[in-house]
Amino acid sequence: xxxxxxxxxxxxxxxxxxxxxxxxxxxxxxxxxxxxxxxxxxxxxxxxxxxxxxxxxxxxxxxxxxxxxxxxxxxxxxxxxxxxxxxxxxxxxxxxxxxxxxxxxxxxxxxxxxxxxxxxxxxxxxxxxxxxxxxxxxxxxxxxxxxxxxxxxxxxxxxxxxxxxxxxxxxxxxxxxxxxxxxxxxxxxxxxxxxxxxxxxxxxxxxxxxxxxxxxxxxxxxxxxxxxxxxxxxxxxxxxxxxxxxxxxxxxxxxxxxxxxxxxxxxxxxxxxxxxxxxxxxxxxxxxxxxxxxxxxxxxxxxxxxxxxxxxxxxxxxxxxxxxxxxxxxxxxxxxxxxxxxxxxxxxxxxxxxxxxxxxxxxxxxxxxxxxxxxxxxxxxxxxxxxxxxxxxxxxxxxxxxxxxxxxxxxxxxxxxxxxxxxxxxxxxxxxxxxxxxxxxxxxxxxxxxxxxxxxxxxxxxxxxxxxxxxxxxxxxxxxxxxxxxxxxxxxxxxxxxxxxxx
Numbered sequence: 001x002x003x004x005x006x007x008x009x010x011x012x013x014x015x016x017x018x019x020x021x022x023x024x025x026x027x028x029x030x031x032x033x034x035x036x037x038x039x040x041x042x043x044x045x046x047x048x049x050x051x052x053x054x055x056x057x058x059x060x061x062x063x064x065x066x067x068x069x070x071x072x073x074x075x076x077x078x079x080x081x082x083x084x085x086x087x088x089x090x091x092x093x094x095x096x097x098x099x100x101x102x103x104x105x106x107x108x109x110x111x112x113x114x115x116x117x118x119x120x121x122x123x124x125x126x127x128x129x130x131x132x133x134x135x136x137x138x139x140x141x142x143x144x145x146x147x148x149x150x151x152x153x154x155x156x157x158x159x160x161x162x163x164x165x166x167x168x169x170x171x172x173x174x175x176x177x178x179x180x181x182x183x184x185x186x187x188x189x190x191x192x193x194x195x196x197x198x199x200x201x202x203x204x205x206x207x208x209x210x211x212x213x214x215x216x217x218x219x220x221x222x223x224x225x226x227x228x229x230x231x232x233x234x235x236x237x238x239x240x241x242x243x244x245x246x247x248x249x250x251x252x253x254x255x256x257x258x259x260x261x262x263x264x265x266x267x268x269x270x271x272x273x274x275x276x277x278x279x280x281x282x283x284x285x286x287x288x289x290x291x292x293x294x295x296x297x298x299x300x301x302x303x304x305x306x307x308x309x310x311x312x313x314x315x316x317x318x319x320x321x322x323x324x325x326x327x328x329x330x331x332x333x334x335x336x337x338x339x340x341x342x343x344x345x346x347x348x349x350x351x352x353x354x355x356x357x358x359x360x361x362x363x364x365x366x367x368x369x370x371x372x373x374x375x376x377x378x379x380x381x382x383x384x385x386x387x388x389x390x391x392x393x394x395x396x397x398x399x400x401x402x403x404x405x406x407x408x409x410x411x412x413x414x415x416x417x418x419x420x421x422x423x424x425x426x427x428x429x430x431x432x433x434x435x436x437x438x439x440x441x442x443x444x445x446x447x448x449x450x451x452x453x454x455x456x457x458x459x460x461x462x463x464x465x466x467x468x469x470x471x472x473x474x475x476x477x478x479x480x481x482x483x484x485x486x487x488x489x490x491x492x493x494x495x496x497x498x499x500x501x502x503x
Contacts, residue, residue: 056237142269160204428452442487
């Protein structure tokens with residue numbers, strides 16, 4: 001029998017990668033406003049300024065602007081109000097966290113050789129969070145589509161014989177067998193059949209068509225999900241000042257990514273004559289990624305004017321995914337209410353694949369107001385429709401997700417404006433951040449207002465920033481079948497404290 005061939009470990013490798021969806025790509029390709037307090041208080045508008053450890057993340061030429069070697073770090077406190085909008089219903093949740101957001105050091109070497117065109121060179125390393133995935137949210141509303149559409153989609157074409165459970169087999173055995181030998185779709189068909197949501201048209205073992213046992217004209221859908229994780233970039237930086245006018249720099253970046261998504265879906269309010277009702281479907285995804293990218297940048301000094309140019313290469317991130325599923329339903333048989341729980345307790349581990357986050361180009365301008373302050377503007381563009389998923393040997397599923405990303409995502413343009421006014425050892429700062437939506441169907445763009453202040457003690461400095469950030473996403477319940485969209489709005493309040501000292 002099938003089960004005898006697949007007894008043993010509950011962790012197995014599947015050749016049919018189907019963990020990532022467009023929802024996950026939307027999360028993994030986005031970035032936030034993180035870093036040092038001086039950087040965030042001016043909305044990150046440092047492309048033409050430099051002289052800040054987090055500015056190295058945007059423009060590698062930033063490190064040779066430093067006059068002295070320096071070390072610094074930042075802590076970040078966030079409170080988040082999450083609003084989930086679906087079918088005209090708005091649900092709000094709140095959460096908060098404390099993070100160690102940034103740490104870095106820059107080492108400056110002044111050239112005493114007056115004949116050399118390079119008057120200063122620097123080397124730096126900076127570790128900076130560029131995305132934070134933490135979010136607890138809840139979505140609820142009515143719908144005319146049901147969860148049976150999801151299971152019917154995957155069951156179509158799967159033979160009835162493959163998803164039956166024989167006397168000497170367990171749910172875990174067959175779920176594992178299907179994932180290893182047939183694929184993700186067969187696992188979903190198995191869950192749908194064993195929970196009585198779907199049935200074959202006939203009892204023929206070769207039957208490949210299915211019908212639903214759920215009968216309802218309208219459904220209530222609740223989706224409770226918990227996201228956790230980060231995208232962190234470690235930049236190894238080299239920069240130099242040429243002819244005392246042009247800063248040039250390069251970054252070699254190491255990326256580390258961790259992302260977990262736990263979704264608890266509930267469908268209720270079925271018609272009284274529905275054979276199956278009150279469906280709970282839980283899915284969890286854990287992703288681990290390692291990757292690299294390159295950056296090149298320059299800052300040109302023209303009296304009180306600074307001009308900056310930066311280029312971020314494609315980010316190549318190799319990711320491994322693990323998933324788990326559990327499904328339960330209720331039904332009436334012979335006057336008794338029966339709860340059916342299908343809990344394979346199997347972790348699907350998939351072959352690694354590569355996420356390619358598109359390149360980005362930025363242009364920046366700053367005006368230095370003598371010793372009293374400055375104004376800075378930065379514009380960048382990134383075409384997220386060029387996001388790609390790929391795998392050695394090819395994968396039709398990943399190709400389909402990449403095509404969906406190309407047809408759904410749009411170029412994202414970001415505008416940052418920042419200013420600083422100095423009163424001896426005290427600096428007052430403010431900024432504005434604006435980023436266009438990554439999908440046409442989204443209503444609102446992302447935007448943030450920033451404030452901050454800094455104290456210069458000569459050999460050290462203390463900086464504080466306050467950020468109020470509105471972020472918007474459009475997601476789908478599931479990748480297939482039940483694909484209705486919902487909107488997430490995150491109102492983020494962020495306070496960052498940084499301390500730097502000169503070496």
